[in-house]
Amino acid sequence: MKPIEITCEHVTKRYRARKTEVVALEDVTLHVQPGEFVSLLGPSGCGKTTLLRLIGGLEAATRGSVQIDGAEVSDSHPELGIVFQTDLLMPWRTVLDNVLLQVDVRKTRSPQTEQRARELLAQVGLDGFVDSYPNELSGGMKQRVGICRALLHHPRLLLMDEPFAALDAMTRDQISMDLSELAASTGTTIVFVTHSIPEAVFLSDRIYVMSPRPGRIAAEVEVSMPQPRQLHHRLDAAFTAKVAEVTEIFESLGVLSGGQRGTGNDESE
Numbered sequence: 001m002k003p004i005e006i007t008c009e010h011v012t013k014r015y016r017a018r019k020t021e022v023v024a025l026e027d028v029t030l031h032v033q034p035g036e037f038v039s040l041l042g043p044s045g046c047g048k049t050t051l052l053r054l055i056g057g058l059e060a061a062t063r064g065s066v067q068i069d070g071a072e073v074s075d076s077h078p079e080l081g082i083v084f085q086t087d088l089l090m091p092w093r094t095v096l097d098n099v100l101l102q103v104d105v106r107k108t109r110s111p112q113t114e115q116r117a118r119e120l121l122a123q124v125g126l127d128g129f130v131d132s133y134p135n136e137l138s139g140g141m142k143q144r145v146g147i148c149r150a151l152l153h154h155p156r157l158l159l160m161d162e163p164f165a166a167l168d169a170m171t172r173d174q175i176s177m178d179l180s181e182l183a184a185s186t187g188t189t190i191v192f193v194t195h196s197i198p199e200a201v202f203l204s205d206r207i208y209v210m211s212p213r214p215g216r217i218a219a220e221v222e223v224s225m226p227q228p229r230q231l232h233h234r235l236d237a238a239f240t241a242k243v244a245e246v247t248e249i250f251e252s253l254g255v256l257s258g259g260q261r262g263t264g265n266d267e268s269e
């Protein structure tokens, strides 16, 4: 199945909250190629989640155009997978049954869908946990289950909103590698929201750097290291140079200053 292509042209989003108006996004133009892994990177409140929601058809732009495969987005796309910051697993369902949640809702469970769920779980190292319940899993394992659930239907587009924010650094490293492998093997278009410079550089083919509110695209940075990425890539000069390049962009925007230069390995960035 062909991955999805995304085009946003001159997108502005305003919210009206208690008589005041918040301009969350202003004149955002971007393009995501089919099968690309693109990160939206920026400080808190710059409109990353808003942009993701517009692309997913969960909200409408105030002005401008959001297109998927050349057609204006008007509703939530059926071939869309979404992964949020916190896993939304059902505690009373096993790992396998959580991955198969949508299938059960649609009453379309079959040996094929079960097989697909088991294969995805095996790909992220959870083959020994298919019959476990969420309370028996670590945070990272739960997040992996959420990713498998989002990928079950071979989505042509995967939207991820800071999916690893609640995880410890080591789990985050491992799950980032898992995601990089899954992305390379499925070829799905992925739009990934993060405020971590090293995470964006590690995972992405391209990064859209966003400025503080109102959110605008401040820069577009290509990351041409081969996919899938392995942890040792973080020791490469190319990785460190890219982290420095993006850090400098944030410094020039006044987002980072004095002594906060990215090392490429600091999760607090």
Ligand SMILES: Nc1ncnc2c1ncn2[C@@H]1O[C@H](COP(=O)(O)OP(=O)(O)OP(=O)(O)O)[C@@H](O)[C@H]1O
Binding pocket: 015, 016, 017, 022, 023, 024, 042, 043, 044, 045, 046, 047, 048, 049, 050, 051, 195, 213
């Ligand atoms: N439903 C809403 N009503 C009013 N204002 C909103 C709404 N949703 C978002 N905003 C405002 O729009 C701006 C952008 O919010 P958004 O959540 O997109 O930022 P973000 O970059 O994802 O932030 P974070 O990294 O903290 O999650 C913020 O100022 C926020 O307060």
